[in-house]
Amino acid sequence: MASDNGGGGQCGEPESSDSLKTFGAVLKALRDEAHLTQEQFAPRVQYSAAYIAKIEQGKRFPPRDLLERSEEVLGATAARVLAAAAKSLTRKVGLASWFLQWAAVEENAVSLLSYESSVIPGLLQPESYIRALFDRRLPPLTEEQFEHQVVARLERQRLLEERPNTTFSFIIEQALLERRMAGVEVTRTLIDHLLAVGRLRNVEIQVMQLLQEDHSGFEGPLSLAETTENRWVGYVEAHDSSMLITDPKAASAMLQRYGKMRSQALSHQATTSLLEQMRGAL
Numbered sequence: 001m002a003s004d005n006g007g008g009g010q011c012g013e014p015e016s017s018d019s020l021k022t023f024g025a026v027l028k029a030l031r032d033e034a035h036l037t038q039e040q041f042a043p044r045v046q047y048s049a050a051y052i053a054k055i056e057q058g059k060r061f062p063p064r065d066l067l068e069r070s071e072e073v074l075g076a077t078a079a080r081v082l083a084a085a086a087k088s089l090t091r092k093v094g095l096a097s098w099f100l101q102w103a104a105v106e107e108n109a110v111s112l113l114s115y116e117s118s119v120i121p122g123l124l125q126p127e128s129y130i131r132a133l134f135d136r137r138l139p140p141l142t143e144e145q146f147e148h149q150v151v152a153r154l155e156r157q158r159l160l161e162e163r164p165n166t167t168f169s170f171i172i173e174q175a176l177l178e179r180r181m182a183g184v185e186v187t188r189t190l191i192d193h194l195l196a197v198g199r200l201r202n203v204e205i206q207v208m209q210l211l212q213e214d215h216s217g218f219e220g221p222l223s224l225a226e227t228t229e230n231r232w233v234g235y236v237e238a239h240d241s242s243m244l245i246t247d248p249k250a251a252s253a254m255l256q257r258y259g260k261m262r263s264q265a266l267s268h269q270a271t272t273s274l275l276e277q278m279r280g281a282l
Contacts, residue, residue: 021058126193132182
């Protein structure tokens, strides 16, 4: 499973469990019975067709809203069948279950915010950087696991272009670029990728400079998402643990810290200039 950022945790794209596959098969059968394609069904339950496809394939844990919205589309009987199937779902304990919930929030968020101090955010990693991270993973991955996780990480990055109305904000430490993880060539590719992604209208990238006396990110990396109901949900990830934060007060505190860091980091335009300077110096 690929973690959100690839640093070393195991809280990323889940391996499909039998219960998730079963739920997905039930949803597909009920949708087919209603003579609806994924493209027809998805907007009626207020999700994307790609997201419904992943649920039916057993690659995503179904959000609660899906069960409620499906009743209006598929009918009361089908909704009871779907609810019964949902009761049999078994999330993988700890890390995977937390990320499954975050992945569901992430894919349907109105806004996504991320601060990273240890590794470039997963949504911004070019393939060479991804491979460098997984190559250094301990315990080592098998070749099959390695390739599966690379593909899963690249698949997640489609969010940036598939959701043009979602705003993405990233704050990264300059040290992550100065470190030159995996060498000059990988770093050059990384900077080129950041410059390219930063040109997307819905993406803002800011660098926190090496010398920064006023820095509100001392408590560590964090991610925040604004849901379609305009609620804020937080997510934090460390070595072998991660947590979804739904408490409004805790999420509000994270949002305040992120807002402060935004004012402390270089602006998007100044960040672009710095990246171009660093690229030229390689």
